[in-house]
Amino acid sequence: MPSPMERPFPGRERTNKMPNVSLNESGPSTDCHVAVIGAGPYGLSAAAYLQDAGLGVKVFGEPMAFWSERMPRGMLLRSPRVASNIADPRAALTLEAYEAATGTQPVAPVPLSTFVSYGRWFQQQLEASLVRTPVVNVARAHSAFRLTLKDGVTLTSRRVVVAAGIGAFRRRPEAFARLAPSHLSHCYEGRQIADFRGKRVAVVGAGQSALESAALLHEAGAEVEVIARLPALRWIGQHSWLHGLGPLSSLLYSKHDVGPVGISRLVAYPNVLFRFPLSVRDKVRTRAVRPAGAPWLVDRLASVKVTTGQTIAAADSVGKEARLRLQDGSERRVDHVLLGTGYRVDVSRYEFLSTSLLATIRQRDGSPVLAVGFRSSVPGLHFIGAAAARSFGPLLYFVAGTEFASQALSSHILENPLNG
Ligand SMILES: Cc1cc2nc3c(=O)[nH]c(=O)nc-3n(C[C@H](O)[C@H](O)[C@H](O)COP(=O)(O)OP(=O)(O)OC[C@H]3O[C@@H](n4cnc5c(N)ncnc54)[C@H](O)[C@@H]3O)c2cc1C
Incomplete structure (x- = not known):
């Protein structure tokens, strides 16, 4: 089987905060342990955590393509600086670290161009293999997955993490x-x-x-x-005085600043929100991102x-x-x-999911039904980012959700080996 084009990454020094384990999963031998589809903030962050856990990870896609190709030039980030970090397990690859490393002047709001360069820099710090060629098909192959790339190359992976963003979900009434x-x-x-x-x-x-x-x-x-x-x-921030009340403000709003007073605090705990009935989660989500x-x-x-x-x-x-x-x-x-009619999650619009695989993914109105660890109804198949917002709440629409998603995903994979 031909191997895909890969570019080795400059490594960064490991510290010993997280164990470098290898998973004891039984099953077919594959080209990589985890294939991450999409090299945006969620895919890159997940790769950082998974590689740190000692897993063989490949990330597919052009780094930060959605941000560099699909957002208007001159745009400013709506999220505050503190909520614009792509998470890594050592908090070493923050926006601030990027600015310090490259001599970039820190400004708020964050310009789009800075954020794109930050994401690309983040990717360059990873050891996980990057395959820039898009994935055109993912199918089940025994108890693993077979991925086909746009150039016809195929490879297998034990797990697939879909971090393909919202581009496919744009609404055209x-x-x-x-x-x-x-x-x-x-x-x-x-x-x-x-x-x-x-x-x-x-x-x-x-x-x-x-x-x-x-x-x-x-x-x-x-x-x-x-x-x-x-x-x-x-307009967002109509009650800006509520943000200036010192410690009281942090009781009202989380640092991510997603959602209005009170709801903002709840949104910051996706694992708590996850336990609420769907009807409540839907209300919180709709209110937080109106x-x-x-x-x-x-x-x-x-x-x-x-x-x-x-x-x-x-x-x-x-x-x-x-x-x-x-x-x-x-x-x-x-x-x-x-x-500017937004996006609506519908995983059937991810054209790379084969029809037979799609048929086995439990969905609710187009969103995959997810369990702890962002796992779908198909063993080994995970969804992170906006596709997970119906399960874990609106933080997953934003870069600020990368910390929770990557931590929960990597812990789950480490603690729950696939067998068979
Ligand atoms: C105009 C606009 C402004 C926004 N501003 C903010 C903001 O200020 N702060 C904030 O936190 N969020 C903002 N968002 C939301 C933002 O989209 C998400 O926070 C962020 O993109 C989530 O990252 P992601 O990795 O899930 O998705 P993406 O950044 O979309 O990354 C997914 C990547 O996967 C790639 N991909 C898709 N299919 C394949 C495939 N088959 N093979 C390989 N690669 C594939 C895509 O090309 C894309 O690059 C904004 C969104 C929009 C539209």
Whole structure:
């Protein structure tokens, strides 16, 4: 069997805080012990913990591809600095450590370009093998998994950790189905903001992606209108005084700052939230990540037209224009429609999961049903990141969740050998 292209990583010195164990799992011999699909914050963090535990890990994918290719240039991170660390078991590869190592000026909010470079630097510190070629198929092979890469190479692994992010889950509401492809894009694709200079752009949505894209488009010289279903735009941090109460504030909000007062504390304990009934978890999740913009966008959007309380009833392309009909009967003619309509987890949209494997993954409305250790109903198959948010709560949507996810995943794998 040909071996995939690999690039050896510069090693970093081991300390002896964690045992370098080898797992005593019986079963077929495989090319690696754990295959991690996706080299974003979750995949890289998981690899750091798993390699530290002495497991043979391969990470698949271009490091930080989603952040470098799919987010608008000039974007600022919404998460605070302290919640923007990609976790590693020794807390040695923090954002601060990256800045110190590279002479990067620490600033808040964190610029996208800094975060992308930080993630790539993090990856370079790992010993785990990186295979940049994407995985196109994962299938069960006896009691292991067979992975096929885009270049046709195949390899086997005892376990697979899916850390493939949200790119596959972008939502395109049905109302836009009749627009010509050239008239429509999702924020996921809208990175080349400068291309819209002088163009009329309708941005649909009221979340951070939509609002930040609208601000960047406006600043790039586009004529922008934000159209949102909400009765009014919401802004994060409306009660900023609650953050300035010293020790009392830390009782109200966790350092991750995901969710409003009180809920923020609960969200910080995914293993506690996991034990709540699904209906409660769903309520907490929905409340914690409801559409809202970061406070620094308020001024930047001050001269942008915003229409709230309106849904798009119909959309079609008329010659060179996109025509939108709003619920109130009014019409808009624009050059382009940018959807900031978010993402909805549906693992069947991970095209690399074979049909037969997908059929054996227990799901609820598209989310995999997960147990402790992020394990799915298929032995040896784990999901981390946004795909795990329905089970472990909204922290898993954010970089701040990497610490919990990687710790829980690696402990579970070490303590629960697969047999057979
Ligand atoms: C506009 C925007 C702004 C955001 N801002 C923040 C923020 O400020 N702070 C924050 O914490 N979160 C933010 N998020 C959420 C952010 O997406 C997640 O925090 C983060 O990306 C989760 O990391 P991940 O590793 O799960 O996913 P990703 O970063 O998406 O990484 C997954 C990777 O897997 C790769 N992949 C997918 N399929 C395959 C395959 N078959 N083979 C190989 N590789 C594959 C993808 O290309 C991708 O690079 C933001 C999201 C958006 C859309």
